[in-house]
Amino acid sequence: MKSYRMYINGEWVESCRGTYFPVHDPSTEEIIAEVPDANAQDVDRAVAAARAAFDSGPWSQSTAQDRGRLLFRLAQKVRDETPRLAELESRNCGKPIVESEYDMADVATCFEYYGGLATKVLGHVNPVPANALSLSLREPVGVAGQIIPWNYPLLMAAWKLAPALAAGCACVLKPAEQTPLTALEMAQWFEEVGLPPGVVNIITGFGETAGAPLVQHPQVNKIAFTGSAAVGKQIVKMAADTVKRVTLELGGKSPNIFFADADFEAAIDGALFGVFINQGEVCSAGSRILVERTIYSRFLEAMTEKAGRIKLGPPLERETKMGPLVSKEQYERVNSYVEIGKKEAKLAIGGSRPASPARGYYVAPTIFYDVDNSARIAREEIFGPVAAVIPFNNETEAIRLANDTPYGLAAAVWSRDIFKVFRVVKALRAGVVWVNHMQPTYVEAPWGGYKQSGFGRELGPWGIEEYLETKQVHINLDEQPIGWY
Structure with a gap:
């Protein structure tokens, strides 16, 4: 078992209390590491380091070219270390190794994209009368607190760190308590790639004792959070x-x-991929599967048959398509929704723990059908491999059902009729809409939701905007006094 420390002001440190908490491998239920249990005092240390780095350290004098080159160097380290990082990610969060390898490629691409974008942040000359010059300048927002989820640990850290560093911010990053290991491993390269002390600080701990003090800290200028709607409202x-x-x-x-x-075969694959990728632990999971009634029975039969062939297994085996859920707590939460689903709808497949592997937090792919859109399994985020299949009669009903949710992160539409597709796309209240696909995500395109799925956007040029302030500068070109008094 490896014992980690936190990374504050360029140094590896224990928590102020000197206490640690365990990190588990969800496929074996064994402890694989321990990390410091940070509290408000540790948050103070990390924020003070970030504040000093932003206000007066060498980072405050860095150019956009400096920051871009640093991000490119960090991307290369991720590429060089992908096998080791991917294995650690899979051991820590349970996702299949092939998926973790794709995640590491996306991490590197994210750093590269923002490395290039760093020099593309432009000001503006505003059209004002001839006796003045008005400029709009873009400046970093300051110290950013970043709270990372456990489903894509290093990738979500990159989504937040890369634009913040490109903009010139300093950061205090708190990984999820279940999955802190790859972020801590990445911190080992910060000095090597040229990141000054204090620019990125990584603290480990729980939401109540480390996350809340970070959000409330008066010297933190911005918070970026990915997680549940309930916690988002508290933030x-x-x-x-x-x-x-x-x-x-x-x-x-x-x-x-x-x-x-x-396209029927593509649609079946899209339905399965949308809800079962990453064990269904995806914020944009297509867990409400709306199927036109004329193909409903055939669709359900084909989806159920193919779901039964999904290979569950240890995450480090390359044939595995679904690993365990991230923790015992999440395993129990998902199973509680399965029991609710058995009372609310009909069960096509799954609904229990698979016989093999013998240990680990595994849940079989589970499909409920004839689900009413008012059912809890159709309205509440489960974050596990549980699908609710709902029939509809026509386009109008499909749109109504799709929008009948407090959330609005993503949606997908499958049809060969381009006119119908665009009618539905325009009517859907979601921040991301896919057509004849499910779950593709590109660093160049915006990511974020409507309604209770949040606000602000990550990725693309929209992502760096979240870390920039706009300052208007007015230069008087009139030599005469104002003459008002």
Whole structure:
């Protein structure tokens, strides 16, 4: 078992209390590491380091070219270390190794993209009368607190760190308590790639004792959070006292809509991929599967048959398509929803723990059908491999059902009729809409939701905007006094 320390001001440190908590491998239920249990005093240390680095350290004098080159060097380290990072990610969060390898490639691409974008942040000359010059300058927002989820640990850290560093911010990053290991491993390269002390600080701990003090800290200028809607609402309230800027990427209950004229085989694959990738632990999971009634029975039969062939197994085996859930707590939560589903709808497949592997937090792919859209399994985010299949009669009903949710992160539409597709796309209240696909995500394109799925956008040029302030500079070109008094 490896014992980690936190990374504050360029040094590896224990928590102020000197206490640690265990980190588990969800496929074996064994402890694989321990990390410091940070509290408000540790948050103070990390924020003070970030504040000093931003206000007066060498980072405050860095150029956009400096920051871009640093991000490219960090991307290369991720590429060089992908086999080791991917294995650690899979051991820590349970996702199949092949998926973790894709994640590491996306981490590197994210750093590279923002490395290039760093020099593309432009000001503006405003059109004002001839006796003045008005400029709009872009400046980093300051110290950013970043709270990372456990489903894509290093990738979500990159989504937040890369634009913040490109903009010139300093950061205090708190990984999820279940999955802190790859972020701590990455910190080992910060000095090597040229990151000055204090620019990125990584603290480990729990939401109540480390996350809340970070959100409330008066020297933190911005909070970026990915996680549940319930916690997101608490963050907004806590951040209000200091009027922090906040970016929230919260939960979802995404509709995956299948019309009768869709490519049938592609649609079945899209339904399975949308809800079962990463064990269903995806904020944009297409867990509400809306199927036109004329193909409903055939669709359900084909989806159920193919779901039964998904290979569950240890995450480090390359044939594995679904690993364990991230923790015992999440395993129990998902199983509680399975029991609710058995009372609310009909069960096509799954609904129990698979016989093999013998240990680990595994849940079989589970499909409920004839689900009413008012059912809890159709309205509440489960964050596990549980699908709710819902029939609809026509386009109007499909749109109504799709939008009948407090969330609005993502949606997908499957049809060969381009006119129908665009009618539905325009009507859907979601921040991301896929057509004849499910779950593709590109660093160049914006990511974020409507309604209770959050506000603000990550990725693309929208992502760096969240870490920039706009300053207007007025230069008087009139030599005469104002003459008002």
